[in-house]
Amino acid sequence: MDAKDVAADLDRVIVTADEIAVKTAELAAQIDADYAGREVLLVGVLNGAVMVMSDLSRAMRSRLKMDWMAVSSYGAGTKSSGVVRILKDLTIDVLDKHVLIVEDIVDTGLTLSYLVDNLKGRGAASVEVAAMFRKPAALTTVVNVKYIGFDIPNDFVVGYGLDFNGHYRNLRDVAVLGKHMYS
Numbered sequence: 039m040d041a042k043d044v045a046a047d048l049d050r051v052i053v054t055a056d057e058i059a060v061k062t063a064e065l066a067a068q069i070d071a072d073y074a075g076r077e078v079l080l081v082g083v084l085n086g087a088v089m090v091m092s093d094l095s096r097a098m099r100s101r102l103k104m105d106w107m108a109v110s111s112y113g114a115g116t117k118s119s120g121v122v123r124i125l126k127d128l129t130i131d132v133l134d135k136h137v138l139i140v141e142d143i144v145d146t147g148l149t150l151s152y153l154v155d156n157l158k159g160r161g162a163a164s165v166e167v168a169a170m171f172r173k174p175a176a177l178t179t180v181v182n183v184k185y186i187g188f189d190i191p192n193d194f195v196v197g198y199g200l201d202f203n204g205h206y207r208n209l210r211d212v213a214v215l216g217k218h219m220y221s
């Protein structure tokens with residue numbers, strides 16, 4: 039789906055599919071160089087990170103495994119609840135593994151800071167974070183995101199895996215959702 043397919047729902051496109059593709063290749067090359075000689079375990083955060091995981095992992099040349107966690111932080115609204123719950127846990131044991139958490143977006147940072155601490159607590163050899171988007175103005179927690187795609191304004195965005203009430207995940211671009219859609 040392209041932005042023109044849901045133009046009436048959107049305010050404006052902020053990052054295009056082409057820009058995401060270019061950035062993904064850059065991030066993959068950087069990650070490959072940093073993990074040279076080490077096997078990496080990519081941990082995708084469901085559901086939003088599905089697109090990032092799919093594109094980033096295929097752009098990488100490193101030997102890797104993938105696993106998934108599902109956590110709840112938003113419910114059905116557009117504001118972070120601050121409470122993180124594990125809805126689906128990993129199937130691979132992270133003990134002594136080099137873990138790279140793959141996230142769609144860092145908003146308040148609450149989800150990621152919880153996940154980083156949680157995975158370090160399980161004895162991972164290292165835990166780093168790759169996120170395609172970050173809203174610097176919304177950050178309330180200090181979280182070290184080693185690989186970041188784009189810093190974006192503090193607006194509610196949809197597309198490239200990011201949803202509103204389950205919709206727009208298949209939008210190729212990332213766009214600010216029109217306020218009339220939720221206010």
Ligand code: IMP
Nearest residue numbers: 086118144145146147148149194195200
């Ligand atoms: P945080 O814990 O506040 O950093 O929120 C992280 C999670 O909230 C992300 O993984 C997304 O699933 C969701 N989220 C944050 N901002 C947005 C947004 O603008 N649109 C859609 N989902 C978002």
